[in-house]
Amino acid sequence: MLEIFGLLAQGFTVALQPFNLMLIIIGCAVGLFIGAMPGLGSVNGVAILLPLTFLVPPEGAIIFLAAIYYGAMYGGAVSSIMLGIPGASTAVATTFDGRPLAKQGMADKALTTAAMASFVGGTISVILFTFFAPPLAHVALTFGAPEEFALMMLAFATFVGLGGDDLAKTIFSICVGLVLAAVGLDIMSGAPRLVFGDITGFLHGINFLVLAIGIYGIGEMLWTVEENAKAGGKSMLSEAVLTWERTKTNLKEFLGTWKVAVMGSFLGYFVGILPAAGATPGALMAYGFGKQMSKTPEKFGKGAIEGVTAPEAANNAASTGSMLPMLTLGIPGSPTTAILLGGMVIWGLEPGPRLFTSNPDFVWGLIASLYAANLFAVILNILFIPAFIWVLKMPFTILAPLILTLCLVGGYAPTQDMHDVWLMLLFGIVGYLMRKLDYPVAPAVLAIVLGPLAEPALRQSLLISSGDPSIFFTRPYSGPIMVVALILLFLPALAPIYRRLRGGNSGKAPTGGTAE
Amino acid sequence: MTVRTAELLMGLALAVLSAYFMWKSAELPIGWVPDVGPGGGAWPFWLSAVMLGSCIWVLVNWVRRVGPVATNEDPLFEPGIFLPVFMVGAALTICIALIGGIGVGGFEGIGFYGALPLFLLFYLKVMGNHSWLTAIGLAVLIPVITFLFFEIMLKITLPKGMTEPLFLPIYAFFYGL
Numbered sequence: 001m002l003e004i005f006g007l008l009a010q011g012f013t014v015a016l017q018p019f020n021l022m023l024i025i026i027g028c029a030v031g032l033f034i035g036a037m038p039g040l041g042s043v044n045g046v047a048i049l050l051p052l053t054f055l056v057p058p059e060g061a062i063i064f065l066a067a068i069y070y071g072a073m074y075g076g077a078v079s080s081i082m083l084g085i086p087g088a089s090t091a092v093a094t095t096f097d098g099r100p101l102a103k104q105g106m107a108d109k110a111l112t113t114a115a116m117a118s119f120v121g122g123t124i125s126v127i128l129f130t131f132f133a134p135p136l137a138h139v140a141l142t143f144g145a146p147e148e149f150a151l152m153m154l155a156f157a158t159f160v161g162l163g164g165d166d167l168a169k170t171i172f173s174i175c176v177g178l179v180l181a182a183v184g185l186d187i188m189s190g191a192p193r194l195v196f197g198d199i200t201g202f203l204h205g206i207n208f209l210v211l212a213i214g215i216y217g218i219g220e221m222l223w224t225v226e227e228n229a230k231a232g233g234k235s236m237l238s239e240a241v242l243t244w245e246r247t248k249t250n251l252k253e254f255l256g257t258w259k260v261a262v263m264g265s266f267l268g269y270f271v272g273i274l275p276a277a278g279a280t281p282g283a284l285m286a287y288g289f290g291k292q293m294s295k296t297p298e299k300f301g302k303g304a305i306e307g308v309t310a311p312e313a314a315n316n317a318a319s320t321g322s323m324l325p326m327l328t329l330g331i332p333g334s335p336t337t338a339i340l341l342g343g344m345v346i347w348g349l350e351p352g353p354r355l356f357t358s359n360p361d362f363v364w365g366l367i368a369s370l371y372a373a374n375l376f377a378v379i380l381n382i383l384f385i386p387a388f389i390w391v392l393k394m395p396f397t398i399l400a401p402l403i404l405t406l407c408l409v410g411g412y413a414p415t416q417d418m419h420d421v422w423l424m425l426l427f428g429i430v431g432y433l434m435r436k437l438d439y440p441v442a443p444a445v446l447a448i449v450l451g452p453l454a455e456p457a458l459r460q461s462l463l464i465s466s467g468d469p470s471i472f473f474t475r476p477y478s479g480p481i482m483v484v485a486l487i488l489l490f491l492p493a494l495a496p497i498y499r500r501l502r503g504g505n506s507g508k509a510p511t512g513g514t515a516e
Numbered sequence: 517m518t519v520r521t522a523e524l525l526m527g528l529a530l531a532v533l534s535a536y537f538m539w540k541s542a543e544l545p546i547g548w549v550p551d552v553g554p555g556g557g558a559w560p561f562w563l564s565a566v567m568l569g570s571c572i573w574v575l576v577n578w579v580r581r582v583g584p585v586a587t588n589e590d591p592l593f594e595p596g597i598f599l600p601v602f603m604v605g606a607a608l609t610i611c612i613a614l615i616g617g618i619g620v621g622g623f624e625g626i627g628f629y630g631a632l633p634l635f636l637l638f639y640l641k642v643m644g645n646h647s648w649l650t651a652i653g654l655a656v657l658i659p660v661i662t663f664l665f666f667e668i669m670l671k672i673t674l675p676k677g678m679t680e681p682l683f684l685p686i687y688a689f690f691y692g693l
Contacts, residue, residue, distance in 0.1 A: 055670055166583060168573035172530065175567040179537055179560045186544060186556030193556055194540050218608065222601050226593075229600045397644025398654065401636050404608065405658060408615075408628070413672045418616035425612055429605055436592065437523050438585050455559045463553040 004134055011364025014059055015372050023056070023064040024369055028377045029384075031071020036388040037399065038079040038227075041088020042072035042319065043336040044220055047212040048406050050343050051413035058347035059362050063369040065343065066323075069336055070122065070373040073279070073316045074381045077114035077308070078388045081107055082238050085227075090279035090315045093287040097300060097307025104303055107240035108385070112250040113305050114312045115381040117261050121313035122374035124265035125272075125320035130367055133356075137328040139477075140353035145460035146471050148330070148352075150478040152454045154485040155331050155446065158274055161488030165440040177444035180206050181451025188459065201419025208342040208448045209414050210424045215441050216335075217407035218428025221400055223435065228396050237392055242385060257309040260290045268314030272321025278334040279318035286314030320370060327363060328353055332449065335442040342449040346414070351453075519588035524578050531571035537564035603643065611635040616675050625677030632659045 014020060034045035045068045053061035076091030081098035094114060101110040143151075156174050163170050183194040184205030195202045254261075264286035271282035290310030291300045300307050322333030323340075330352035332338035344351045355363050411424035431441055465471035472482045487494075538561055545555025546562070578586045593601070614631035617623040625631070633655040640651035666672045668690055676683055 051672070052670065054672075166574075166585070168570040168577065172567055172570040172574070175563045175570070179563050179567065182541075182560040182563075188552065189544070189556045191544055191556055193544055194537065194560055196536075196540065222604060225601050225604050226597055229597050230594065395644060395646075397640065397646065398650075400604075400643075401639040401654075402658065404639075405632060405636075405662060408612070408632075409662065409666055409672070409674065412628075412674060413666075416673070418612070418675060421612050421615070425608055428608075432601075433522075433526065437519070437526055439526075458559065459553050467548055467553070 011368030014365030015368035027067025031068035035072035035075020093311035100303035117312035121316035125317035157488035161491035177447025214427030264313030268317030272318025282318035283311035534568035627676035
């Protein structure tokens with residue numbers, strides 16, 4: 001326990017260095033703006049801006065990106081409330097009550113509540129993170145190749161079992177990501193592999209950023225072009241009245257919802273740890289629970305401030321939760337953390353529990369920076385509400401070319417090869433079309449990051465056991481993990497059978513928030 | 517084209533892609549290699565096989581009309597939606613082709629700073645219908661900021677193609693060469 005405080009203090013000496021502090025503040029501000037733009041969330045921001053970090057030391061790079069991640073989670077609420085369009089899928093539940101509040105002329109109340117709830121969610125989850133991470137990393141230190149592979153199976157199995165998307169398409173998405181990651185040179189024999197059309201550009205493999213920026217940059221822009229064309233360019237921006245007096249009452253009213261905020265934070269954190277679950281379902285579940293906890297559930301959907309508090313606390317807590325498996329196990333808990341993990345590899349770090357001993361400055365600097373980022377994000381958020389509203393007034397036809405410019409640079413920078421820019425465009429267009437047909441894209445991004453780690457883990461395990469797959473089931477940690485993974489994998493197949501056995505009366509879904 | 521038709525075409529295209537991946541993976545050993553473990557092609561081969569399987573599953577669902585996409589007879593693009601999306605995609609494609617050329621006729625491209633202003637001008641003027649002042653202003657300003665930020669501050673060199681000689685005086689100014 002005391003040891004953790006010592007390490008955390010050491011982390012603060014890293015996070016509070018002037019340069020890193022500056023990165024935290026810039027990252028929070030950038031993240032807030034990215035989050036506030038409709039259609040862009042943390043994953044888009046982190047994917048498009050990761051190439052900027054190549055020249056900063058790894059501590060600075062991760063601190064910057066984590067601050068963007070945090071800022072974007074705060075900012076997502078802004079367009080949910082002001083436009084009624086979620087700034088990112090994670091802020092969907094915030095529209096349910098945030099939008100009605102804005103329509104009633106209380107946009108400022110919704111915005112302040114969202115910021116404060118995000119702060120509570122962020123703070124509680126970072127504290128949980130601080131105390132959960134070291135013991136988990138300690139256990140994970142004993143993990144060998146079979147355990148690593150079992151954990152990755154678990155990550156993919158959660159997408160199949162809990163993702164809620166079309167099963168065949170989810171499985172396709174996972175496998176295509178893994179196969180694309182296998183392009184290049186075979187890691188063991190060094191032989192060229194999957195060099196499509198004998199194009200030399202494939203020899204250096206497909207950088208995960210090419211896929212991530214393709215899907216979350218170009219694909220997302222095409223998607224937003226479509227959404228904008230549907231809306232016909234009409235602005236639905238609400239007006240917000242901001243005065244010091246109103247802010248004080250708003251803060252007081254927020255304090256009245258502290259129970260909901262704490263509930264949302266804990267719920268979000270634990271849901272966030274699971275890959276495939278993450279911030280969006282966490283926020284929706286918190287909304288549902290918040291409604292049950294409320295004395296006036298009938299107000300939900302019509303502008304209840306608890307309805308803003310619960311999802312906003314939960315989505316921020318979930319973003320911290322998703323960093324726990326990324327940092328301790330090397331398994332990302334969300335697409336955004338998958339990109340952070342890929343970044344770590346680029347910066348020359350080996351993700352996983354050994355980071356805690358080999359790079360304590362990196363790990364604890366990151367954890368300490370989360371405390372700082374949380375504080376700066378809430379301050380910047382409340383101070384700059386007028387600036388965010390101004391951003392929302394900026395025409396999309398100016399924002400889009402700016403973002404596309406960043407995508408072009410981001411696709412080129414990692415490998416300095418135009419081949420990858422073409423590939424990024426292809427992934428963007430195909431990814432956009434697949435998204436239109438309900439193919440989930442997040443599993444593919446997770447898979448292309450995990451692919452280069454999963455394949456050697458599998459091959460080493462099989463080499464240890466001379467080809468006997470039972471090695472995954474007979475070791476003390478990998479056994480149970482693998483069993484859970486298999487259960488999750490077959491959950492969608494088992495659920496209907498279970499329902500039939502129960503006599504078909506279990507059509508009721510568990511508590512989940514739905515739009516009213 | 518309806519969503520249902522698009523689902524069929526996408527399923528077929530991805531199935532062909534999966535089969536191609538399998539065939540390409542099989543260039544390396546896909547079975548057990550003594551003392552080496554699984555061959556270099558095994559991992560992508562079997563994953564591509566699962567991909568092919570899932571495509572067939574999608575196609576079976578299509579035939580049996582199972583799921584919201586396979587039964588959706590709405591047009592894939594509502595009227596007036598396809599054109600803007602297509603124009604953005606086409607503009608990007610042309611922009612990337614202009615940056616580095618496409619290896620035809622010895623054209624080595626007009627570089628990032630030649631193509632980007634044209635792309636921006638097209639987007640701002642044609643897609644955004646902004647005034648000439650805004651369009652030209654931003655089409656000049658954004659590349660200049662990109663240059664200062666990426667090339668000078670972050671030292672990320674972007675391709676210049678045939679415009680490379682034009683940058684020599686600028687480098688000389690910044691680096692005092």
